[in-house]
Amino acid sequence: MNKHIKPTESELEILGILWEKGASTVREVHEILEQSKEAGYTTTLKLMQIMHEKGLLTRDASAKTHIYEAAVSRENTQQQLLNKMIDTVYKGSATQLVMQALGHHRSSPAELEQIRRYLNEMEKKQS
Amino acid sequence: MNKHIKPTESELEILGILWEKGASTVREVHEILEQSKEAGYTTTLKLMQIMHEKGLLTRDASAKTHIYEAAVSRENTQQQLLNKMIDTVYKGSATQLVMQALGHHRSSPAELEQIRRYLNEMEKKQS
DNA sequence: CCTGTTGTACGAATATCTTCGTAAACAAAT
DNA sequence: ATTTGTTTACGAAGATATTCGTACAACAGG
Numbered sequence: 414m415n416k417h418i419k420p421t422e423s424e425l426e427i428l429g430i431l432w433e434k435g436a437s438t439v440r441e442v443h444e445i446l447e448q449s450k451e452a453g454y455t456t457t458l459k460l461m462q463i464m465h466e467k468g469l470l471t472r473d474a475s476a477k478t479h480i481y482e483a484a485v486s487r488e489n490t491q492q493q494l495l496n497k498m499i500d501t502v503y504k505g506s507a508t509q510l511v512m513q514a515l516g517h518h519r520s521s522p523a524e525l526e527q528i529r530r531y532l533n534e535m536e537k538k539q540s
Numbered sequence: 541m542n543k544h545i546k547p548t549e550s551e552l553e554i555l556g557i558l559w560e561k562g563a564s565t566v567r568e569v570h571e572i573l574e575q576s577k578e579a580g581y582t583t584t585l586k587l588m589q590i591m592h593e594k595g596l597l598t599r600d601a602s603a604k605t606h607i608y609e610a611a612v613s614r615e616n617t618q619q620q621l622l623n624k625m626i627d628t629v630y631k632g633s634a635t636q637l638v639m640q641a642l643g644h645h646r647s648s649p650a651e652l653e654q655i656r657r658y659l660n661e662m663e664k665k666q667s
Numbered sequence: 668c669c670t671g672t673t674g675t676a677c678g679a680a681t682a683t684c685t686t687c688g689t690a691a692a693c694a695a696a697t
Numbered sequence: 698a699t700t701t702g703t704t705t706a707c708g709a710a711g712a713t714a715t716t717c718g719t720a721c722a723a724c725a726g727g
Contacts, residue, residue, distance in 0.1 A: 422684095438704090454687095455688080459687080459707095477693060478704065487629075495641060501552050502618050510641055514622060515659070520662070525662060527639075548713090582717055583717060605673080
């Protein structure tokens with residue numbers, strides 16, 4: 414049942430905000446967006462309307478001020494983008510991606526430990 | 541001196557082919573591209589010409605048939621895309637990306653071992 | 668030399684994304 | 698009731714990406 418999700422860069426930013434905040438109005442999203450980006454209010458509005466048309470967002474239009482919510486899950490979207498990336502840029506090798514990610518992004522000892530435990534789990538299941 | 545590389549989806553496909561094959565003609569690239577995608581020859585040509593203008597490819601035009609080569613390294617490009625992805629889709633957590641990559645892409649025991657060794661290295665350096 | 672093949676160059680049509688101006692609907696305040 | 702502010706709707710302009718038709722140059726075989 415997995416849909417072919419392909420959000421653009423701008424759409425991804427909006428999705429990120431909605432995943433964090435949950436259901437929100439255009440203004441709420443716009444105010445967060447403004448902190449990292451220059452954009453007019455109607456631009457954000459239009460984007461979110463289009464995302465709604467595409468099925469990326471749901472909206473509750475019962476009140477005057479509409480409430481939008483992400484219609485695609487963060488996990489699903491992450492997976493889609495990850496797969497494509499591994500495929501086109503890492504020759505299909507997830508291992509390479511993992512090592513590069515570990516190499517360039519400082520992880521805390523606790524995180525490293527978390528990953529180690531995860532690796533152990535993986536190996537148990539492999540039998 | 542890292543340039544701001546931002547290849548489009550189509551450009552990425554072509555880069556992937558050139559990284560694998562090394563320097564190639566348009567026809568060679570096109571023939572590989574055709575296996576996974578519907579496209580005319582002149583479309584591929586135009587794309588590669590534009591990529592050359594953008595500085596994504598170098599070309600040797602001394603012979604009638606031009607030879608193109610990737611002008612950006614796979615590693616550099618991977619890093620750029622990885623950074624952006626961790627940032628926008630994984631809330632900045634490389635750890636989460638790593639675990640999702642491990643979870644959904646079966647890795648061989650040898651690969652898991654490789655990652656484990658890499659983790660050990662990381663922890664030593666952290667002292 | 669003519670002809671068919673292969674290649675590049677150019678330009679244009681199409682699609683998609685991004686941005687925002689303007690208008691209309693609505694509510695709250697004066 | 699008029700004004701003011703907030704919101705959605707609409708449409709269009711600008712930017713970028715994608716696709717390909719057509720023309721022209723180089724070359725190979727006859």
